[in-house]
Amino acid sequence: MTQPTFSTALFLPFLHASHTGPQYQRLFRAFQQAILSGKLSPGTRLPATRPLCCALSLSRNTVKTAYEMLHSEGYLETRHGAGTFVSQRLPEASPARSVSGATAGAHITPPRLSKTAQRLLQLNNSNPPATGHLLQPARPCVQSFPWQQWQRHVTAAARQMKHTALINRLGSDELREQIASYLQVVRGVTCSADQVLISAGSQQGMYLALKLLLDEGEPVLIEDPGYQGVDGAITAAGARKVSVPIDDQGFRLQDGLAQAPHARVAMLTPSRNHPMGHTLSLERRLALLSWAQHCGGWLIEDDYDSEFRFDGPPLTSLQGLGGEHCVIYTGTFSRILHPSIRLGYLVLPPSLVEPFHTARRYMDGGLPLLPQMALAGFMASGQFSSHVRRMRKLYQQRRDQLHTQVQQRFGDQLQRVEADGGMHSVYRLPAGYNDCQICDQAQQSDLGIRALSRYYANGTGQQGLVIGFAGYTLAQMQQGLDSLLLIFQGLEAR
Ligand SMILES: Cc1ncc(COP(=O)(O)O)c(C=O)c1O
Structure with a gap:
């Protein structure tokens, strides 16, 4: 049987396409692509290093190093006394995969996505994010953010990291302490630092809560009108949203239960409905709490910007009104500080702390510590409150x-x-x-x-x-x- 022979003409285009990196790496990549794309088929005899380096005007060492790399990754095999060949163990018709950036994407078929991903894409298509910059509703005054102070806390946190070995999956202990003390004083939340879970924004916190509390297709009652980001969290978690009308007293629970009598979770913005700004009346707050306590359900309280109440002192949170065991309270630093800070938190009822801790460990292992420690320092210094x-x-x-x-x-x-x-x-x-x-x-x-x-x-x-x-x-x-x-x-x- 005649052996396929090496042709520089088949191989050179790949060499020219590999523009970056040292020469031995470019040569290695050129061979790799030629082999994977089937241009150099299994069993092809490669030239010895000396004639190849002359043909390509490369040093002998360059060619030798590239051959060694190809050998060690299984692209080549040596037959005693016969020379070096493209490995016979590679499939004859290897898929025309190219690792070159130039050809990647030339014939891309739409990727096969999960139903969840498809539902998320649909959400995006029906309500794409705003692209205009002026007068955006959730944008804080980023120019007023105390950058210099923040920088100092980031530097101090980086120094402190040297002494931190253990990661708490719920988040930095220092930050959880700061958040718990802040919420106790400012929002009347009944909690200890042990109940606080740091999330990458409250959106992630809401997703986590829904994912861990509801099975696929189970209903969650949400406000209508309400915050659209909730749709994303619900869709990603695989739950089913049930829209509940609000009036000037707030959330009409009975209307929600008429649609979904077995619902066990409701998500709402009791302090200030988003976007209307109505506050949930005391009567409705108490009714919601007693519903959740009776059915073993959960209220997810989204307290996204209650710091910015202008007319009167802040209202007590729903959690602080006797909801310690059935309210999952969530807040965010996106609005108070800066949108790209991407830090938020959940305050969990005591019975959920251990399940969420364990789930976190397996789902994502927790969040990077550095920004959390910087934020803890910023809060401890009093600069957060004055901001x-x-x-x-x-x-x-x-x-x-x-x-x-x-x-x-x-x-x-x-x-x-x-x-x-x-x-x-x-x-x-x-x-x-x-x-x-x-x-x-x-x-x-x-x-x-x-x-x-x-x-x-x-x-x-x-x-x-x-x-x-x-x-x-x-x-x-x-x-x-x-x-x-x-x-x-x-x-x-x-
Ligand atoms: C009502 C409401 N809840 C939650 C969030 C989400 O905040 P985060 O950026 O922390 O995910 C926002 C963001 O604007 C919001 O408006």
């Missing part, structure tokens, strides 16, 4: 500025929904206006305002605009609202 105080004042001022500017341009056309704090205002639109149409157009003018109807299940709710003020100076608000006014004028002229 929150400064932002509360600034955001109150900005809410009022926004309202004045809106009134100057739109008069009675836009009616504000009253709320006692937050980082955005909701304005109702007059009849005949379509909030999705306005917001889609606004994106093109770099506005990140959101359509109120999109916060409702099936997008069938009230028409309005959700306008962020926290992250914007007066000049930016004016610029954004001027663009919005142009859009309104364009619609009226049609």
